[in-house]
Amino acid sequence: MPTLSDKKAIVEEITKELEAANGLYITNYKGMSVGNMADLRTEFRKGDVRYKVYKNTMIKRAMEAIGGYDELYPYLNEQNGFAFVEEEFAAPAKVLKQYIKDNNKPEFKAAIIDGEFYGEGQLDALAAMKSKxxxxxxxxxxxxxxxxxxxxxxxxxxxxxxxxxxxxxxxxxx
Known part of the structure; x- marks a missing residue:
């Protein structure tokens, strides 16, 4: 069981991830096998996207410390994975769209890109975005x-x- 100092270190790590990122995607990976998660992470890595799993309470604390993520709070439930985006805003959406097409999972929940909120039904719009x-x-x-x-x-x-x-x-x- 993580100690309080371990939890603070995790929140600090997440805070650094969020500060370095220009966007964040939230996916629900409920029902995915370990092998599927490994495949998904591999696909994200090919697109230069960092995909990590954190406890919702930890990521929420980091979001609150930075600010600007209020619209994502309602989506911080269930089993979530988080894709951190630096440059290519559409890269995670393209990976997710293809992976969901092939495997019916994970579920895209929401994203914030450069301060703009995108909800559940907007994965196609995100995938169609042009790169910088x-x-x-x-x-x-x-x-x-x-x-x-x-x-x-x-x-x-x-x-x-x-x-x-x-x-x-x-x-x-x-």
């Missing part, structure tokens, strides 16, 4: 598209300014 790198790529593509129109316009007609302006105007109409 994909969003940055989209933004860069949007920023570069006007420049590429100008460059292609200058190259297309090349010799005359009037031809270049005409090509740029045509590109703008598309």
């Amino acid at each position: 790198n994909e969003v940055i790529g989209d933004i860069i593509g949007l920023l570069l598209s006007p420049i590429s129109n100008v460059v292609s316009g200058l190259q297309a007609q090349g010799e005359t300014i009037a031809g270049a302006v005409k090509t740029i105007a045509e590109k703008g109409e598309e």
Whole structure:
């Protein structure tokens, strides 16, 4: 049986995990075998996600110490596993969606991503989220598209300014 100092150390460990994470998923692993849990952890590791099992009271104490997790408190019952997310917000959702499709477990309960709450029915929406790198790529593509129109316009007609302006105007109409 853990002593009070052991419990404080566990709460401190969880607090550090939560502070380092930008998101937290809660799953109910009730009815899963040890082998299934090992498989699920392996899948999470492939997606660079830390998945741990803590007592609900311990994680709640850590959440209360940090703040901002109030919406997750009602989900801190039964047998929960916690996926801590640093970068790729959709990674745990993609792993869970596939694993649930193949095994019918665990149950996705809720998540908080960058301070936003996602409930039970929103796993598909979380799995469809773009990664930060994909969003940055989209933004860069949007920023570069006007420049590429100008460059292609200058190259297309090349010799005359009037031809270049005409090509740029045509590109703008598309």
